[in-house]
Amino acid sequence: MLTADVPPNQSIYIKNINEKVNKEELKRSLYCLFSHFGRIHDVVALKTPKLRGQAWVVFTEVTAASNAVRQMQNFPFYDKPMRIQYAKSKSDCVTKAEGTFVPKEKKIMQEEKVERRQHAEETQQPSMPNGATAVNGRPVPSGQDTVPPNNILFIQNLPIETTGMMLQMLFEQYPGFKEIRTIEAKPGIAFVEFGDDVQSSMAMQALQGFKITPPNPMVISFAKK
DNA sequence: AGCACA
Numbered sequence: 001m002l003t004a005d006v007p008p009n010q011s012i013y014i015k016n017i018n019e020k021v022n023k024e025e026l027k028r029s030l031y032c033l034f035s036h037f038g039r040i041h042d043v044v045a046l047k048t049p050k051l052r053g054q055a056w057v058v059f060t061e062v063t064a065a066s067n068a069v070r071q072m073q074n075f076p077f078y079d080k081p082m083r084i085q086y087a088k089s090k091s092d093c094v095t096k097a098e099g100t101f102v103p104k105e106k107k108i109m110q111e112e113k114v115e116r117r118q119h120a121e122e123t124q125q126p127s128m129p130n131g132a133t134a135v136n137g138r139p140v141p142s143g144q145d146t147v148p149p150n151n152i153l154f155i156q157n158l159p160i161e162t163t164g165m166m167l168q169m170l171f172e173q174y175p176g177f178k179e180i181r182t183i184e185a186k187p188g189i190a191f192v193e194f195g196d197d198v199q200s201s202m203a204m205q206a207l208q209g210f211k212i213t214p215p216n217p218m219v220i221s222f223a224k225k
Numbered sequence: 226a227g228c229a230c231a
Contacts, residue, residue: 013228044230092230
């Protein structure tokens with residue numbers, strides 16, 4: 001009832017998105033924010049008059065989409081609560097993959113005013129900053145991630161000789177970085193605070209699996225509230 | 226509020 005009567009779909013439809021955020025940044029943020037639920041096939045966002053403030057995130061699994069719809073419902077994203085539903089139809093990237101794609105001959109190009117008020121980037125695929133789709137060669141898990149997003153990250157599996165300074169060097173390059181917190185009594189773990197959940201997610205995605213020393217790929221998750 | 230992908 002809450003999520004409208006749209007049948008499950010591997011693509012989710014998100015609305016009530018802050019329209020001021022730049023399209024490419026939006027796609028990157030969505031990718032980061034939702035990649036914890038499973039592998040993402042594509043993120044679609046348009047800034048046309050009809051479509052701004054909305055976006056689609058295409059998962060490879062319906063179950064990932066289901067978890068995303070439930071867990072991220074009303075998530076404060078750029079100061080506005082996300083409203084998430086299943087998409088009404090399959091995404092083109094999906095039908096293309098399964099060979100059932102049909103080009104739209106119905107709709108002729110009637111509304112083509114490519115709004116390029118900003119830079120004309122053409123990076124279509126929301127690739128990750130470090131190109132990582134897996135941590136340590138393992139696929140990104142999707143089940144254990146029931147911890148909701150948090151502006152504070154929990155870092156594990158650090159070599160015991162890691163210093164706060166070393167961590168700061170790594171994390172301060174990401175927007176919104178606030179501080180590193182280590183615990184004397186507990187080497188090997190740390191907390192890293194960011195301004196908000198979106199920023200912490202970006203850093204997590206970028207540094208997930210990063211090795212300060214070869215045998216110690218970082219394991220980053222959201223801290224529990 | 227608004228369901229597209231060229």
